[in-house]
Amino acid sequence: MTKKYTFFNLILLFFLGFYACSDDQGSSSEYTPISPVTVDLTQVPYEKLSDYHFFEGSLKNQNPSLNVLPYTPASTLFTDYALKKRFVWLPKNTKATFNGDGKVLELPVGAVLIKTFYYDNVQPSNTTRILETRLMIRKESGWIFANYVWNDEQTEAYFDLDGSDIPISWIDENNNLKNATYRIPNEVQCITCHKSEQEVNNVLITTHTPIGIKPQNLNFNYNYTDGTKNQLLKWIEEDYLENNFNLPSVQNTVVDYHDTSLPIDLRARSYVDINCAHCHSVGGHCSYRPMRFAYSDTYNNNTNMGVCVDTEDMQDFPPALSKIVTPGNIGRSMMYYRLNTEDESYRMPLHGRTIIHTEGVELIEQWINSLTPCP
Numbered sequence: 001m002t003k004k005y006t007f008f009n010l011i012l013l014f015f016l017g018f019y020a021c022s023d024d025q026g027s028s029s030e031y032t033p034i035s036p037v038t039v040d041l042t043q044v045p046y047e048k049l050s051d052y053h054f055f056e057g058s059l060k061n062q063n064p065s066l067n068v069l070p071y072t073p074a075s076t077l078f079t080d081y082a083l084k085k086r087f088v089w090l091p092k093n094t095k096a097t098f099n100g101d102g103k104v105l106e107l108p109v110g111a112v113l114i115k116t117f118y119y120d121n122v123q124p125s126n127t128t129r130i131l132e133t134r135l136m137i138r139k140e141s142g143w144i145f146a147n148y149v150w151n152d153e154q155t156e157a158y159f160d161l162d163g164s165d166i167p168i169s170w171i172d173e174n175n176n177l178k179n180a181t182y183r184i185p186n187e188v189q190c191i192t193c194h195k196s197e198q199e200v201n202n203v204l205i206t207t208h209t210p211i212g213i214k215p216q217n218l219n220f221n222y223n224y225t226d227g228t229k230n231q232l233l234k235w236i237e238e239d240y241l242e243n244n245f246n247l248p249s250v251q252n253t254v255v256d257y258h259d260t261s262l263p264i265d266l267r268a269r270s271y272v273d274i275n276c277a278h279c280h281s282v283g284g285h286c287s288y289r290p291m292r293f294a295y296s297d298t299y300n301n302n303t304n305m306g307v308c309v310d311t312e313d314m315q316d317f318p319p320a321l322s323k324i325v326t327p328g329n330i331g332r333s334m335m336y337y338r339l340n341t342e343d344e345s346y347r348m349p350l351h352g353r354t355i356i357h358t359e360g361v362e363l364i365e366q367w368i369n370s371l372t373p374c375p
C-alpha cells in the first residue's frame with residue numbers, strides 16, 4: 001500500500017524537522033568542553049608523561065590542556081640555571097584553600113603540580129632541550145613524587161625516580177658559554193627538600209609538601225593567553241582557590257630577587273626564602289640549625305638570617321668562618337662560603353645545584369656588605 005501525504009502532512013514534517021535542527025543547534029551552543037587530563041589515583045604514577053594528557057599537540061611544546069593552569073613564583077629556586085615551566089591541575093569541583101601568606105596553599109586530593117626543566121641555546125646545535133618534568137601528586141595518603149626524564153628525540157618523558165646526571169652546555173642571555181652536569185634527583189633527594197616533620201603523641205610524623213605555591217610568592221601579575229592578571233585572582237577566577245582571604249600585603253609579598261632596583265634586604269630575604277627556607281624551617285631537613293629563612297621569619301630579624309650567629313658546632317670548615325654571617329666581611333661568613341663553592345661536601349643548598357649561582361652569590365655579598373657590625 002502506497003502512503004499518500006497531504007499538504008498538511010508535508011507542512012507538519014517541515015516544522016518538525018526545523019525544530020529538530022533548532023534543538024540540535026541549541027544543544028551544541030551549550031556544549032561544555034571537557035578537559036582531557038587523566039589522573040587515576042589508583043594507577044599513578046603512569047609510565048609516560050603523555051599518559052596524563054596535561055598538554056595538547058606536541059608534548060615538547062608544553063601547551064597546557066584545558067584546566068591546566070600555568071603559574072610562576074615571584075622568586076624562583078635556582079637549579080643550575082635551568083629554565084622552568086610550571087603548571088597546576090585540580091580535579092573538577094575541587095579548590096585549594098588558604099592557610100596564610102607564607103604557608104603553602106592546601107591543594108585537594110587529586111591535585112597535580114607540574115614543573116618542566118629545560119635549557120635554551122643548547123650546544124652544539126643551539127636548540128631547546130627539555131631534561132625532566134617533575135610531578136607532585138596529592139593522594140589521600142599525602143603527596144607523592146613522579147619524575148619523568150625526556151628522551152633525546154624530545155617526544156616523550158618516562159617515569160624514573162632513580163636519578164641521573166646529564167652533561168649540558170648552553171649559551172646564556174649574555175652570550176657566554178656555560179657548562180653543567182645537571183642532576184636529575186632521585187626519590188631520596190626529593191624527600192630531603194620536600195619533607196616536613198612534626199611530633200604527634202611522641203611519634204615523629206614525616207610528610208611531603210610543595211615549596212613554591214605560597215600566596216606571598218604568587219601575589220603578582222602573570223601574562224596569561226587571555227590577558228595579564230594577578231595569579232591568586234586568576235586561581236579564584238578559575239575556581240581553583242577559595243575566595244575567602246585578602247591578598248598578601250606588600251610587606252608580606254616576596255620580590256623578584258633579580259630586580260636590582262629593589263632594596264637589597266628584600267632581595268636577600270626573598271632569595272633565601274625560596275632557596276633555603278624549605279630546609280631551614282621547623283620540621284625541615286636543617287631544622288637543627290638556628291637560621292629560619294622563611295620570608296615571614298626574617299622581617300626585622302637578622303638573627304634568623306644568621307647575622308652574628310656563631311658556627312661553633314660546624315666542623316671541618318676554615319676557622320675564620322666564626323659566624324653564619326659576619327657583617328661587612330664575606331671572608332668570615334659561613335653562608336657566603338657555602339653558596340660560593342661547588343664542593344658537594346660543603347655547598348648549600350644540599351641539592352638542586354652543582355655549579356655556583358654567580359648572581360645569587362653577588363646578591364648575598366652585597367647584602368652582607370650592607371649590614372652594620374655585630375654588637
